[in-house]
Amino acid sequence: MKREWHEVTVARRVAWSADLISVVFDADIGPFRAGQFIDVALEPGGAGTSRSYSLASAPEQPPELFVSLVAGGELTPRLFSAPVGASVWLRWPAAGVFTLERLPDARHLWLLATGTGLAPYLSMLRTEQPWQRFERIVVAHGVRSAQGLAYRDELSAHAARHPGRLSVVPVVSRDPGAAGVLHGRITTAWDSGELEARAGLAMRVEDAQVMLCGNPRMVDEMRLRLEAAGYSRNSPRSPGQFTYEAYW
Numbered sequence: 001m002k003r004e005w006h007e008v009t010v011a012r013r014v015a016w017s018a019d020l021i022s023v024v025f026d027a028d029i030g031p032f033r034a035g036q037f038i039d040v041a042l043e044p045g046g047a048g049t050s051r052s053y054s055l056a057s058a059p060e061q062p063p064e065l066f067v068s069l070v071a072g073g074e075l076t077p078r079l080f081s082a083p084v085g086a087s088v089w090l091r092w093p094a095a096g097v098f099t100l101e102r103l104p105d106a107r108h109l110w111l112l113a114t115g116t117g118l119a120p121y122l123s124m125l126r127t128e129q130p131w132q133r134f135e136r137i138v139v140a141h142g143v144r145s146a147q148g149l150a151y152r153d154e155l156s157a158h159a160a161r162h163p164g165r166l167s168v169v170p171v172v173s174r175d176p177g178a179a180g181v182l183h184g185r186i187t188t189a190w191d192s193g194e195l196e197a198r199a200g201l202a203m204r205v206e207d208a209q210v211m212l213c214g215n216p217r218m219v220d221e222m223r224l225r226l227e228a229a230g231y232s233r234n235s236p237r238s239p240g241q242f243t244y245e246a247y248w
């Protein structure tokens with residue numbers, strides 16, 4: 001089906017902090033796979049600036065996006081100002097290959113995100129697929145301050161529903177007072193072994209599928225580490241152990 005622009009309205013808006021929101025739209029965007037993205041524009045018919053956003057919602061749910069404010073950015077300051085009831089243009093069907101369908105089977109699924117890179121994992125965890133395919137799942141969420149740790153209750157609820165199968169590892173880089181988290185970056189927590197210790201699971205090339213999403217520098221730095229440890233990138237012709245999506 002051709003990807004086309006549709007006018008929709010903002011149905012709900014959650015402000016996690018001054019620069020972090022979730023937005024739900026009153027729209028039926030048709031079938032998609034968890035991990036895919038849609039495009040957003042604020043001008044009629046999708047004219048002008050448009051940007052891509054991962055769906056945090058599961059297929060069948062109203063589309064939900066998790067968005068951070070980029071100061072001076074072209075789209076996000078205006079999206080942040082759009083109140084409930086405002087018109088927004090979305091382009092669907094959703095697109096993208098950052099999906100579980102593209103991953104070979106493995107025992108353990110490692111979902112590493114910075115910032116709003118958590119969005120595709122929220123969508124995946126809201127479906128049955130990861131729970132049916134993987135014995136254990138680890139979500140590591142790297143943010144600047146504890147305020148950025150959105151969706152913690154939802155992640156805890158998944159963990160409670162699947163006892164012993166989901167480990168959530170919050171990693172906070174600029175908030176020394178944050179309690180109950182690892183301090184630093186996902187990369188440094190991986191280097192020190194703290195990430196695995198906190199997850200209660202060893203990451204081993206023979207057991208793991210690893211997804212990386214968010215800040216392109218995190219993606220690059222984790223990619224280099226994984227390659228040095230013997231992991232290779234998944235592609236349709238050559239199955240490997242990691243897959244990534246960089247947001248900018």
Ligand SMILES: Cc1cc2nc3c(=O)[nH]c(=O)nc-3n(C[C@H](O)[C@H](O)[C@H](O)COP(=O)(O)OP(=O)(O)OC[C@H]3O[C@@H](n4cnc5c(N)ncnc54)[C@H](O)[C@@H]3O)c2cc1C
Pocket residue numbers: 037051052053054055065066067068070072073074075076077096116117119245246247248
């Ligand atoms: C497949 C895909 C999925 C995406 N999903 C999401 C999502 O779920 N949530 C989300 O918030 N963003 C997501 N993004 C990023 C999003 O498309 C925009 O790039 C972002 O919202 C900034 O848009 P802007 O027009 O406000 O800023 P721009 O005017 O495009 O940005 C100005 C500059 O800011 C930098 N920049 C862009 N994005 C960020 C960022 N998030 N943090 C820091 N610096 C940045 C870049 O260097 C850019 O040149 C995704 C991108 C892609 C490619």
Ligand SMILES: NC(=O)c1ccc[n+]([C@@H]2O[C@H](COP(=O)([O-])OP(=O)(O)OC[C@H]3O[C@@H](n4cnc5c(N)ncnc54)[C@H](OP(=O)(O)O)[C@@H]3O)[C@@H](O)[C@H]2O)c1
Pocket residue numbers: 019068069070071114115116142143144145148171172173174184185186187214215217218219221
């Ligand atoms: N979240 C906020 O508190 C805040 C406040 C004001 C403005 N903003 C704006 O919002 C946008 C997104 O900010 P964000 O904080 O969500 O995303 P971000 O800048 O990508 O930071 C998210 C996490 O990724 C980490 N990170 C950065 N580079 C990394 C690397 N090479 N390897 C591993 N981890 C790395 C950051 O650590 P470091 O902290 O060490 O970089 C931080 O813990 C930006 O435009 C930002 O200016 C955010």
